[in-house]
Amino acid sequence: MSERNDRNDPHDRNTPRLHVRPAAGQWCNDPNGPLFHDGRYHLFFQHNPARPVWGDIHWGHASSPDLMTWTDHGIALTPTPGSRDELGAWSGCAVVEDGVPTAVYTGMDRTDGIGSVMLARAADEAITTLKAEPEPVVPGPPPGLDLLAFRDPYLFSYEGQRWAVIGAGHRGAPGAGGRPDVLLYRVDSLTEWTYAGSLLDAAHPLAARHAAPADAWECPALLPTGDGRWILLLSLWAADITYSTTYLIGELAPSAAGLTFVPSSGGMLDHGRDLYAATALVEDDRTLLWGWSWESRTEEESVAAGWAGCLSHPREIGVHADGTVRLAPARELAGLRGAELTVGDALPAAYEIELDAVVGHPDSEVELRLGDTVALRLNPTRGLATLDRTNAAATSHHPLPRTARVTAVVPGGTRARLRVLVDGPLVEVFVDERAMLTEKVHPAPEGVIGVGVVRGAAEVRVSGWELG
Template identity: 45%
Template sequence: MNDPNGPFHWRGRYHLFYQYNPAAPAHTNIHWGHASSPDLAHWDRHRVALTPTPGGPDEAGCWSGCVVDDDGVPTAVYSGIDRNHAGLSSICLAVAEDDGLMDWKPVPAPVLTGPPPGFDVTMFRDPFVFRFGGRRWALVGAGHADGTPSVLVYDCEDLYAWRFAGVLVDGRDPVASRTARLPGSASTGWECPQLWETPGGDWVLAVALWDGDPRATVYLTGRLLADAHGNPRFSPRAGGPLDHGRDFYAPSVLQHTEADRALLWGWSWEARPQQDVDRAGWAGVLTAPRVMDVHEDGTLRVAPAPELELLRASEPFGAGPLPDAYDLEITARSPATVGLLRSAAGAELTVGLDPADGTVILDRSDWPRSRPDGSGPLVLRTPPGAQLAVRVLVDGSLLELFAGDRAMATERVYRRPDDVAELVVSGEDVQVRCWEQGPPNPA
């Protein structure tokens, strides 16, 4: 699996789709997988939702997109590519034929066969539909021949008749330019655009940085304004990395209006050698759902969805052997270090906290990876204070770290046979509680 797609709340259940190859752990032959949940914690896996149509606009893959309620008809809006796509997708639709969203019927003709004329667009994909000013609009991620990344916007009040409405924001915007030029992550295209409104009225735009390969994901916060023609334009005021870890990309957001919150999932790719992936027979995981909001200074506020506490065992512990899946809370009032994993050579995977300095340091230096992007300590910064809280979610190789409500990092840490997983706490004023996470729903 790779990108999460189309999170959707329908008839009391959360539905989550995802790019999926049912035949092999390889990034090709992309279908849409499907899972649903009543509570964001216990998930049922369902049969494949979208399948490429031989000879159709999606014959080479049903790629990223979203799901919308089109006057009572759940409708998937997604990138379809044919055998000659050259980086440009068509925008395709498929409609659900039952309330359980198990059966989907593709619409034969795409609503868009490519980018607007005259824009010299070399990358065009990943539609995302939202509402603004009483109308329905869609974003499409793009890159231009001169190297400028952008997010295009369309009027799609009629989901079957799209009108190009210009550029929402592009890489020439000063705030966007600074944000998207992270070290080692310059981009020529922005893909998987996601846009949502926070309870306080701020808007957040997330884009995945692409330069021929996936690099990182960033966010921009700001205002959504109407231009002279009523078309939406995004005015950023702040931004930064959406996730500070090395193993997070292509997020998807659910604007859950009934609960007045935005939920976000990301894709965590494999960081192990391909031969290990082939031996395991699977590749890719999705992160836990995260609740997204904005601080007064325009920076991102993030926390794991509270429903994840439903997976906790009845009693916490404060030290000792660690299970394969656990939920860890750390609260420090002075410098502290929490060890999670120890190698046979004595190296440790640790989380260090310094409240006065406002830093959280994840040291994963001794756990090698196949991706050429370094392995030194990762530093997350929070406002200095008298107390610092950290949450760590681990499920097998997936580690998700939340530094207060200010920063998050997703990492893949693969245990070796001789590694020792043990919770070891050092520090004078630190409280640690850890819960084993329950097994997944077997249904």
């Protein structure tokens, strides 16, 4: 659970208490720079310390020895007046260079979405403060490109060479929006960056199919799968609105300037509406993933509550033996399980439920009810998992008003499994380790656990635990 100096009531179901968010409340968005250093996981995040709305972006910081218990360390990186990050220390990654944890982030000193790449080095072993270098290592976009977005550096290594990707969007004709792109840099040292062209843009048919429409791709992250392929994460940004995050699976190939990404498949990273700007930590035997979970309530309601946004639980991302994406809760999260729950028990503030279904007739449907407001319906034959929040409709303002239901699609069969983790209003659903649905439900589900076969015939097994 989170160690906090504010709301840490184990009975509070209106505020996540197991997830990383600022201890002082206010605003939280993109996860940044996950690291494992000196026996602890470190996770940074975009944070406005003054109000629960976006603006005046700093980096907050939390750490954990085990991915379960998080300690908040307050603000790690503050914008410097008169510098290239005076309008915000925006998203990026982190590496350990010569033993020193170092943030590689977007400095903002203009209001048009065009940033610079900056470095900030840990000033102490606990990384309580990141001290920014005075000059950027990449002062802005390459000459000759007319961009409407240039931000969010992410570093990776390929065949012994370090590279970086940066999210971008090319300005289109008036009224035509933009054309998203992932720009590539060769990184010979943290202070020596060379532009190496485009890694992938929206002209590729698979990118156009799975990562469009968008004006820019934010928060690109390139992750090795261990079998020679790579997963490219892209967050879709259009007309100043954040929408959703997608993934592409493919291979890296040499190009005239550096590398190109050749996708072979792709899809939605999360089929819910409350996960964006995912980033990752690549370990020896797995890759950990975090995303930003925003609110499904209005800004006015967030201001009244005193907080907005948190990070997701850590998730593992990779590929199955058949080459499709694998998505699962981090294995350590099983350590949060406490008292067992069963059907008919009252929902605690934080809990986990596993449901296994084997159908006896085609098109049979099973339903897991979280109190009276959220229902999860599973149709193994068709490979459909639907989250229905009809009785807890979202109040958030958005160009696309939310529907009451959201559905994930996985390969069909005779059996299926749901793994559901709930922390206050945050509902995270995993379907056969092949799809995720993340939704913030305000007010948080309350009532009892209900399970039923609502159509056809099925054998259902349910296990549950209070988390904390």
